[in-house]
Ligand code: SF4
């Protein structure tokens with residue numbers, strides 16, 4: 001899921017300075033799971049805004065804020081409260097914020113910083129394991145992604161900074177290449193070490209990404 | 219052909235030293251320092267070393283070459299994508315630079331621009347491959363070059379890295395990708411160097427052992443805490459702690475390491491960081 005966190009309150013305060021009446025939007029998917037934009041956080045935000053002497057005209061937690069059409073539909077159900085507001089405050093990832101900003105004329109204030117596509121290690125502990133490079137090498141690397149979990153995204157083995165099997169960029173983290181090496185050894189295969197991996201085709205990751213199912217999804 | 223390549227080919231023990239470009243445009247101190255080097259085959263010019271922003275290594279190396287000092291141009295993947303790396307290499311060739319040390323580069327978080335976006339479009343193996351391609355007359359997409367560079371490409375290795383086999387598979391890849399010599403991370407452990415050289419001998423690629431002049435215990439501890447891949451062992455820390463004249467002790471330790479290299483390797487790379495006057499004593 002997309003890992004996000006609340007922006008610093010001072011930053012939010014500034015972003016909201018020119019508005020009095022606000023409509024709040026959360027997301028029932030990722031932002032709820034990582035406790036940045038679910039019912040609970042929307043409620044806390046409302047309390048905080050009231051302390052700041054703002055008026056909250058209403059709120060909604062959209063099923064998946066990244067779904068542009070559903071987001072628009074959910075907002076229509078709150079038409080009056082939305083209309084009454086000077087601005088929308090959205091507690092969803094950057095995608096979610098843009099679903100809202102693309103369906104409504106009103107000013108939209110994003111309340112979160114979106115960080116990465118994360119796995120849940122345990123409650124409240126998230127780790128980035130895939131950075132969506134568009135050209136997946138996992139089948140050769142024993143299911144450990146060097147593009148993401150090596151701090152330099154190296155493709156041909158560890159850098160000279162590996163110390164006691166740990167990463168030069170973060171001593172708390174094990175070197176991705178050591179992990180790949182050990183797991184491949186356990187699996188009794190050479191995997192990615194059998195070849196020199198050529199430079200990555202970054203055109204697979206050209207932004208902005210666009211993708212359509214060939215049969216239109218039917 | 220560069221002196222470094224001919225001397226290594228003829229089995230002569232080579233000595234390389236290191237010089238860092240200035241932070242700013244004042245090249246005079248670096249040029250003066252280089253002029254003072256004696257008995258040195260070539261001088262490495264570092265590339266935003268430790269991820270600290272400096273004048274470009276290419277610019278200083280070009281000036282040194284013109285002043286008659288042979289250089290080893292260091293080039294990292296941290297700050298340039300594949301296009302910039304290729305252009306810089308062609309530019310280096312135009313300035314008569316032949317020796318290269320092709321590196322991944324320390325992560326940007328270590329340096330003075332920790333907010334910078336690290337590039338790492340290529341890794342060091344791919345950079346070596348690309349360099350071999352340029353030498354064969356083609357860029358990375360196979361387009362022919364008008365004027366073909368002549369390089370002597372080198373790579374880096376940390377002989378003490380563990381697991382050994384994991385480190386060594388990358389060494390093999392680097393050789394397959396055209397590395398013609400290695401310069402090592404600072405050596406502190408003779409056993410580790412012996413084990414590494416035993417594995418290197420059949421591959422027949424010369425190894426220039428890294429020797430770092432440590433000034434005192436404080437510097438040794440700083441290196442352990444802050445420099446990736448550098449581990450000054452406890453025995454040496456103890457020697458510095460006991461020494462009456464820590465700098466003299468550092469020179470003595472460096473001289474011992476040079477002794478190991480004379481036995482086991484094909485040269486030494488001296489990192490003296492401002493104490494270039496100690497080089498004769500270290501080589502004595
Ligand atoms: S290689 Fe890594 S970043 Fe790319 S798709 Fe696979 S897991 Fe994701």
Ligand code: SF4
Pocket residue numbers: 149150151152153154157158159160161162163166167168169174175176177178
């Ligand atoms: S230590 Fe390992 S994980 Fe860290 S940057 Fe180097 S190769 Fe990548």
